[in-house]
Amino acid sequence: MTYSAPSIPAAGLRLHFNENTGGCSPAVLAALRSIAPTDTSFYPDYAQVTAAAERYFGVPDGWVQLTNGLDEGLHVAAQAAGRGRTNAAAVIVEPAFEMYAACGDAAGLREIHIAPNADFAFPLQRILDAATADVRLINLTDPNNPTGLAIPPGAVEAIAAARPETLVLVDEAYAEFSGRTLIGPLLDLYRNVIVGRTFAKAHGLAALRVGALVAHPDALAPLRRLLPPYSLNICAVRALEAAFGDRAYLDAYVSQAGSSKRLIYDFCDARGIRYWPSEANFVLLRLGHDAGATVAALAARGIYIRDKSSAPGCDGCVRITAGVVDHTRACLTALEDILASRGR
Numbered sequence: 001m002t003y004s005a006p007s008i009p010a011a012g013l014r015l016h017f018n019e020n021t022g023g024c025s026p027a028v029l030a031a032l033r034s035i036a037p038t039d040t041s042f043y044p045d046y047a048q049v050t051a052a053a054e055r056y057f058g059v060p061d062g063w064v065q066l067t068n069g070l071d072e073g074l075h076v077a078a079q080a081a082g083r084g085r086t087n088a089a090a091v092i093v094e095p096a097f098e099m100y101a102a103c104g105d106a107a108g109l110r111e112i113h114i115a116p117n118a119d120f121a122f123p124l125q126r127i128l129d130a131a132t133a134d135v136r137l138i139n140l141t142d143p144n145n146p147t148g149l150a151i152p153p154g155a156v157e158a159i160a161a162a163r164p165e166t167l168v169l170v171d172e173a174y175a176e177f178s179g180r181t182l183i184g185p186l187l188d189l190y191r192n193v194i195v196g197r198t199f200a201k202a203h204g205l206a207a208l209r210v211g212a213l214v215a216h217p218d219a220l221a222p223l224r225r226l227l228p229p230y231s232l233n234i235c236a237v238r239a240l241e242a243a244f245g246d247r248a249y250l251d252a253y254v255s256q257a258g259s260s261k262r263l264i265y266d267f268c269d270a271r272g273i274r275y276w277p278s279e280a281n282f283v284l285l286r287l288g289h290d291a292g293a294t295v296a297a298l299a300a301r302g303i304y305i306r307d308k309s310s311a312p313g314c315d316g317c318v319r320i321t322a323g324v325v326d327h328t329r330a331c332l333t334a335l336e337d338i339l340a341s342r343g344r
Helices: 026-033 037-041 047-057 069-082 099-106 124-130 155-162 217-224 234-244 247-271 291-300 325-341
Strands: 064-067 089-093 110-114 135-141 167-171 193-198 211-214 274-276 282-286 317-321
Touching: 026 234, 037 234, 047 064, 047 211, 047 234, 064 069, 064 217, 069 099, 069 135, 069 167, 069 193, 069 211, 069 217, 089 099, 089 124, 099 110, 099 135, 110 124, 124 155, 135 155, 155 167, 193 217, 234 247, 247 274, 247 282, 247 325, 291 317, 291 325
Parallel strands: 089 110, 089 135, 135 167, 167 193
Antiparallel strands: 064 211, 193 211, 274 282, 282 317
């Protein structure tokens, strides 16, 4: 399959991509302005920025592989899982980020989709049942996109222990918002587990394309063989170094996201709208049969949210990015007007 990203509006309030709606740290912009002519004409060195990433994640030397966005990490994980194997399969737990299926398809993996349980409860037993000998990759997301729900404690360990020969990729794109991570002793104990991280969401570096794979070096070795030597450009390198140096900016944005989620919860509670408490920077809510019309009505006002009705288990649902509080208020004010016009 081919991943089809939503259209990018020329202007308006973008609350449909889970982006950092406040932009990057001013330190990032200063670092980009300081790039010299030879910085762009020489191949970049990654030693300094990789060491900074290892400090950020609190892991030893050799445990971080920076990638051109987390998407590149997803691609090489799928390629490594299928390399040299016939009938290799990947497990995808629905609802899921569409890139898992796109990467599996590109790598020639047979896909096993685990349908969601009622109310999106984590389907641990069905994952274990599906993980036959042909399964070489299990894609997990913590917290999930689009639900924002956490994987229960101990579930990843149970999956990794049941299939030690299978790569378990845990996508932690929203870990800065959840405040949780599997990065730590677990990665030494279960060397088939790799954690994927991105600096697109909380750090505001989506357009610069920088992500990371974090794992024991033994787990990273097969993936590193598939990566080109210079996939990260100098702008991404300098931006990431600067972003690591501005913790106050990161903390402030994460705090705003938390406040925005509470505004969305209060809005839904007051109107009897079903939603799922989220550990990420977005909220999934169920508007019902007119979800698509509501998304279109907001778009007509220059406010963009994501219609997730076609995702498994998400009929009638929309997803709203929770970032800058003023942006959230503007979205909810417009949404209230639209719903009121329909007598809701």
